[in-house]
Amino acid sequence: MKYEIPEEFKPFMASVKRQCKAYGIELVLSPSKTVVLTDDFSQDCSGYFCDRDKALVVACGKPFNEWFEILIHEFCHMEQWKNDDRWTKWGTACEKTWDWVSGSIMLNKTQLANIMDDMVELEKDCELRAVEKIKKWNLPINMTRYIKKANVYLYSYHMLPILKRFPTGIYTDKVLIDMAPKGFKKTYRDVPKNMAKHMLENYAKK
Numbered sequence: 001m002k003y004e005i006p007e008e009f010k011p012f013m014a015s016v017k018r019q020c021k022a023y024g025i026e027l028v029l030s031p032s033k034t035v036v037l038t039d040d041f042s043q044d045c046s047g048y049f050c051d052r053d054k055a056l057v058v059a060c061g062k063p064f065n066e067w068f069e070i071l072i073h074e075f076c077h078m079e080q081w082k083n084d085d086r087w088t089k090w091g092t093a094c095e096k097t098w099d100w101v102s103g104s105i106m107l108n109k110t111q112l113a114n115i116m117d118d119m120v121e122l123e124k125d126c127e128l129r130a131v132e133k134i135k136k137w138n139l140p141i142n143m144t145r146y147i148k149k150a151n152v153y154l155y156s157y158h159m160l161p162i163l164k165r166f167p168t169g170i171y172t173d174k175v176l177i178d179m180a181p182k183g184f185k186k187t188y189r190d191v192p193k194n195m196a197k198h199m200l201e202n203y204a205k206k
Contacts, residue, residue, distance in 0.1 A: 005064075008140050013071075016071065019078070020078070025054050025055065025056050026053075028058070030057060030058065030060060032061045033062055034046060034168070035048070046062075046066075046168075047071065047073070047074045048074060048077075051081045051087075058070050069149075076130050077126055080129070086121070086125075090122040093122065094119070097116075097119055100112070101165060113161075116189075117189075120154055124188075127150040127184070128184065148180040148181070148182060149172070149180070150184070151180040152170060152171060152173065155192070157188065158188055158189050158191055162204065163204045163205060165205040167203035173198075173202070179198070
């Protein structure tokens with residue numbers, strides 16, 4: 001399916017397509033609002049990169065700016081896979097996170113905290129790369145708002161042990177975005193009380 005891409009975004013989009021082709025990655029732009037996180041999980045999400053399936057998948061059934069930001073983020077995961085030695089460690093953390101969420105494995109508080117630290121390291125690095133891409137390609141994306149959304153996402157990982165599920169949709173929660181800091185933090189273990197309260201009330205597993 002073809003999508004109308006504004007002129008300012010076309011050069012970056014062309015680069016994404018070229019690199020996906022060069023590295024044997026299938027770029028899937030789905031017309032749905034969410035996609036299922038690979039065949040192994042039933043978790044709905046807005047997009048993902050899977051090195052095993054060699055696929056970069058984005059749910060495009062939403063406003064352009066929303067899905068294009070997801071595309072940038074997932075492309076940066078592909079970039080991590082290509083050139084960051086930490087990818088294997090991060091992949092192990094991802095597997096353990098989803099195994100824990102699904103109930104396949106049990107983890108104590110210390111194990112969970114360490115795994116969440118690895119997940120936040122992965123995702124923060126990805127978000128920093130995304131910010132670089134937005135600047136490098138001069139993409140008309142509100143940088144302050146993007147970083148605030150990224151911070152919501154990063155804090156949500158350290159809420160997982162309490163929420164007991166991955167909070168789909170949290171990335172675009174306007175209340176949380178307004179609460180989030182404008183700059184990246186050194187650590188995300190200490191979730192601001194107002195953000196933690198909102199996540200608990202709206203995203204905890206019932």
